[in-house]
Amino acid sequence: MTTEQQANRPVPTLEDVAALAGVSRATVSRVVNGSPKVTPEVVETVTAAIAQLNYVPNRAARSLATRRTQVIALVVPESTARVFADPFFASIVQGVALYLADTDYTLNMLIASETHPDKTRRYLMSGNADGALVVSHHSGDHSYAHLGHSLPIVFGGRPLNKSKPGSYFVDVDNVAAAERATLHLIHQGRRSIATIAGPQDMPPGVDRLAGWRKAMAAHGLDQSLVEFGDFAPQSGTEAMRRLLERGVPIDALFAANDQMAGGAYSAILEAGLSIPDDIAVVGFDDDYYAMTTAPPLTTVHQPSVRLGATMAEVLVKRIAGEPVDHVTILPAELVIRQST
Amino acid sequence: MTTEQQANRPVPTLEDVAALAGVSRATVSRVVNGSPKVTPEVVETVTAAIAQLNYVPNRAARSLATRRTQVIALVVPESTARVFADPFFASIVQGVALYLADTDYTLNMLIASETHPDKTRRYLMSGNADGALVVSHHSGDHSYAHLGHSLPIVFGGRPLNKSKPGSYFVDVDNVAAAERATLHLIHQGRRSIATIAGPQDMPPGVDRLAGWRKAMAAHGLDQSLVEFGDFAPQSGTEAMRRLLERGVPIDALFAANDQMAGGAYSAILEAGLSIPDDIAVVGFDDDYYAMTTAPPLTTVHQPSVRLGATMAEVLVKRIAGEPVDHVTILPAELVIRQST
DNA sequence: CTGAAAGCGCTAACAC
DNA sequence: GTGTTAGCGCTTTCAG
Secondary structure, eight states: OOOOOOTTOSSOOHHHHHHHHTSOHHHHHHHHTTOSOSOHHHHHHHHHHHHHHTOOOOHHHHHHHHTOOOEEEEEEEHHHHHOTTOHHHHHHHHHHHHHHHTSSOEEEEEEEOSSOHHHHHHHHHTTSOSEEEEEOTTTOOOTTGGGGGTSOEEEESOOSSTTOOSOEEEEEOHHHHHHHHHHHHHHTTOOSEEEEEOOTTSHHHHHHHHHHHHHHHHTTOOOOOEEEOOSSHHHHHHHHHHHHHTOOOOOEEEESSHHHHHHHHHHHHHTTOOTTTTOEEEOSBOOHHHHHSSSOOBEEEOOHHHHHHHHHHHHHHHHTTOOOOSEEEEOOEEEOOSOO | OOOOOOTTOSSOOHHHHHHHHTSOHHHHHHHHTTOSOSOHHHHHHHHHHHHHHTOOOOHHHHHHHHTOOOEEEEEEEHHHHHOTTOHHHHHHHHHHHHHHHTSSOEEEEEEEOSSOHHHHHHHHHTTSOSEEEEEOTTTOOOTTGGGGGTSOEEEESOOSSTTOOSOEEEEEOHHHHHHHHHHHHHHTTOOSEEEEEOOTTSHHHHHHHHHHHHHHHHTTOOOOOEEEOOSSHHHHHHHHHHHHHTOOOOOEEEESSHHHHHHHHHHHHHTTOOTTTTOEEEOSBOOHHHHHSSSOOBEEEOOHHHHHHHHHHHHHHHHTTOOOOSEEEEOOEEEOOTTO
């Protein structure tokens, strides 16, 4: 039995509150957890005591008793983290943190070392978190999917392998957004529309190309003006050069991301062509590049903060046992600037 | 007494290990915590049992018993988080996470709501973390400083008010780096060097201007070509226009950050001047803008990953009771590209 | 050097 | 409705 010594204790405990309110610890616990069966006046007394003592429950003790941690892990593969030149990632974290701030969950950031993947797996499997969020920009890596059996997991971005059943993920509608972007070009009267696609082993690369094809097909336009890049600016410049060297007239370009669009700008300008008069350009992501380039780039805005918040929301609901769809697709908007 | 039921228990406990190794829980605990006074062979037996069971200690239980959480909170003011177009922040988080990955600490990200600052304060004061890291880009906001009495805190960036004693922080040597950048310009033969300074209510704004002045003074150069911006690109364009309108010949510019340097580019180009022939430009931060602009910008590289790692290191040492300096200053390097 | 026992602060049956 | 009573899994004196 704990002896009374709340006198100079730095942090008050539930016991202190109980003593002050003249009730048992169990009752205080009930009040703290919002149990319905407590007399209103008792609730009031206890609430007052809590306020007076500035009491805050001890997470570890609660966690130990309930066998729940109230922790949500955010797993970021080291390689993704290294791409710190990527605001997309920071926005997702922001979205997750903002959503969780209104819940009783705490955000635990883990950088998953690729050399010691077990460390992360063991951490997650050992009851250190109630659920996990896995983000790996562009890659569609669901290598943590098998942990899904021991722990609720929600992924950012669809898996590369569509056939993986059971895993939960939130993704942006890349196909529809790419289609929308291409249609914008078509509606402006462009007909010879090229595309610089992303790597075809990454979902966004595949989906954005598919969206371009869909729009082109719907208008009976030629789909041969395709070159591939790796999402880096330099690859955009090179791809655009190859496109230009084909000798076929081109009046518009849809690049699978802004960085490659920015790279393409260089090739277009060095060829003595102007944007958007000779070639209209649309990108994807709405990152730094989009605002920086001259002229500012028309592009697809990634709802990255919302993506993070939605991932957190889906996970929290899963943990709560509420039914949620395995797949959540978020729409992305076209932002029209001066390159089209 | 817990009844034996490790059979189908999902996660093994210390008790299970003890049973398997044929020792008491206390001994297993000693082994797990690396106590020196345990017979080598017992250590071995226990270690084997741990490995066989794939045992991982329960953090909550340990935390409850030791009264330490092994959690480090990373506090990001909401306004800073909103600036998700800022890779600087993401890099700091990365540095912190990478450093902590090798320790027994866990990273807890908190977005401090500016409307409910008490929520964060109470969280920190209620023993939910063993220490906190506070980052507020550019602002020098040390409003959490008073919590320093109840919890070890390390800040990123020096406080605006130099006279605040007692608080610990890690910062980049803005003065020296700005001086170095300006000297680079001087060594290239430039003499009429202007500067677009940052807000003077933010430490980096003050320090970078001071560095410019130091270099100019050392060479007896005129220090009147100063205009101020707010670190955003647009303000750089406007400041540069004002500088140009003065009618004084200018052959170089030191901008307090890359975004303003990028903004200045526009003004320089629209005036029909060339970079670097007519005006050489140096920025600060080495962010997206630095690589994106044409020509690529010579700038000061922020050691942001290292800054994060150092903050974490200082905090961990403080918690461990090791002596650490209140102030840690990191050097920043000049990256020479084509704008000078 | 190792084991026994007493909690860390909280929740959750189970009685009253 | 409210109190009593056991623990949650681990650390830590204190004996031996």
